[in-house]
Amino acid sequence: MSKTAPLRPGGPEVDRAPATLAGLLRAWLPGQRWFAGKDRPVADLDVLSTTELFPGCLHLLVRASHTPLPAPGGTPPPGDCYQLLLGVGEHVSPRPPRAVIGRVREGPLAGLTVYDALQDPRSAGLLLERLRHPGAAGPLRFEADPKVSVPAGLVPRLLDAEQSNSSLVYGDRFILKVFRRIQPGVNPDLELPEALAAQGCTRVPAPVAWFRTAEPGAATLGVLQPFLPDASDGWALALRALAAGGEFTTEAYELGQATADVHLALAAAFPTDAGGGEDRGAAAMTGRLEAAAHSVPALRPFVPGLRTAFDALAGGAAGPPVQRVHGDLHLGQVLRAGRDWFVIDFEGEPSRPLAERRSAQSPVRDIAGMLRSFDYAARQRRPWRPEWARRCRDAYCAGYAARSGWDPRTEHALLRAYETDRAVYEVLYEARHRPDWLPVPMAAIERLAVRGG
Incomplete structure (x- = not known):
């Protein structure tokens, strides 16, 4: 095959290409910020499908299998499936160096350079x-x-x-x-x-x-x-307010209203369940806590106190019906354009199974995620301003109550349980991806491990 000839859709070149790419991808994948298995060695890489989207661009689905880490009970999770769009060509100068994956040494693509097609304007335009x-x-x-x-x-x-x-x-x-x-x-x-x-x-x-x-x-x-080109995300706006020594309570109140608007619309679009749901159970939260403590030793001394936060769920604490929710709500998932708040990124926590992310959950999960985000923002400034975060939390809950008719602050034990579950998730995430940020959720862990936290 000529180096300048396009791969033929369904032809032998496309069929044989994956075998020559696996080695390059196995070395490249762990360095990508969206690769989830950074803390687990890649044991194998299987190309599940290969499709030529247009000449010079391959669409791949690959499964990365990892060397299992010892875990208390249970079977190691299966590998993760990733989507890749790969450019293939002789010249890569128009693309940034970090886009280059490597040069193929053998097979139908021998002598050609493979790169991340999303970083190539031509490929992005054709997509x-x-x-x-x-x-x-x-x-x-x-x-x-x-x-x-x-x-x-x-x-x-x-x-x-x-x-x-x-x-x-x-x-x-x-x-x-x-x-x-x-x-x-x-x-x-x-x-x-x-x-x-x-x-x-x-x-x-x-x-x-x-x-x-x-x-x-x-x-x-x-x-x-x-x-929304003129919009700013909530995280940037909160940090700007903190840097200027200003308040964020008006914005937080209106953000609470926006959250309630989304919850009310989701409740109308999908069935709700006043009887509760699996994700609301203390057992699921306790399981996540124990798994995180196994991976993050700093969490272990607080496990007994954190378990008490889930007692409210085990005892059937009152709260709103479970329904479809955002699933990963925080200041980086909201945009403000003018005086209006918009909510984006409804994917949920990517580390959790899709079936779980699509299940009915308590809207308190979203509320707790936003409250934790105010704390994250407040801790970006020195000295730390916990009173700034408290005022934002109160304003947000008040805005939510004004629109929904239900005030999250009236169920302190329920809110504490979901905040604890969120903080445990944050500890695991930061330990794996941003170790320098680990002290932020650990400070919340220390507070939440106390029964009145």
Whole structure:
């Protein structure tokens, strides 16, 4: 095959290419910020599917298996499936050096350089063209809302923020989130915004186009939504207020209202259950605590006190019905444009199974996530201003109560349980990905381990 010839869809070049790429990918994957297995050696890499999206660009689904770490009871989790878009060519000078994966030494791609296609403007532009023209590409399906027209020729740019996926902005008009960790089933980041749009909820940008694998068990691969170019995320706004010595209570109150608006619309769109749900059980939270303590020794002295935080759930503490929720709500998941708050990124915590993220849960989970985020923001300044975080927490809960008719502060034990569960998740995340941040959730752990925390 000539080095300049395109791979033929379904041809032997495409079929044989994965075997020559596995070695390069095995070395490259652990260095990507969205790779979940940084604390576990990659034992094997299997290419599950290969599709040529357009000449010079391959779409791959790969499964990374890890050397299992010793765990108390249970079976090591299976490998994670990742989505990759790879450019293949002779020249890589237009792309940043960090995009380069390596040069292929043998097989049908021998002598060619492989790179991350999302960092290549040409490939990113052609990906948008696929979304503009719904249809099939091998086992992939591209779909769109027929009521929305996406112009051609929008200039792409890859967002460089730390996140578990990759996002491309096109002409400051649309944003495409390309999911990296893939599980069978519809992703909540497509499912929930679609349902909210049908309910007339304007707090969430509605999906414009998306792509997925074919049935059965279709997995969502990416979602295109309107981009809010003049918006600022809540995290940046909170830090700006702290740096200026200012308050954030008005914004927090209105953010509480926005959260309640989303919860009310989700309750109308999906069934609720006043009898509770599995994720609300103390056993599930206790299991997550024990698993995290096994991985993070600093957590172990606090385990007995933290278990008491889950007693309220075990005893059937009162609270709102379980329903569909955001699942990973914090200041980085909300945008403010003018005086309006918008909620984004409904994927939930990517480390949790998709079935769990799509299940009904207590809305207190979202509330607790936002309250923890105020604490994270307050701890970015020296000296720490705990009173700033407390005022934001109160304002947020008051705004939520004003819109929903239910005040989270009236159920202190319930809120403490969900804050504890969230802080345990944060400890595990920071220990794996940002060790320098570990003192932030550990300070909350010390407080929450006390019964009145």
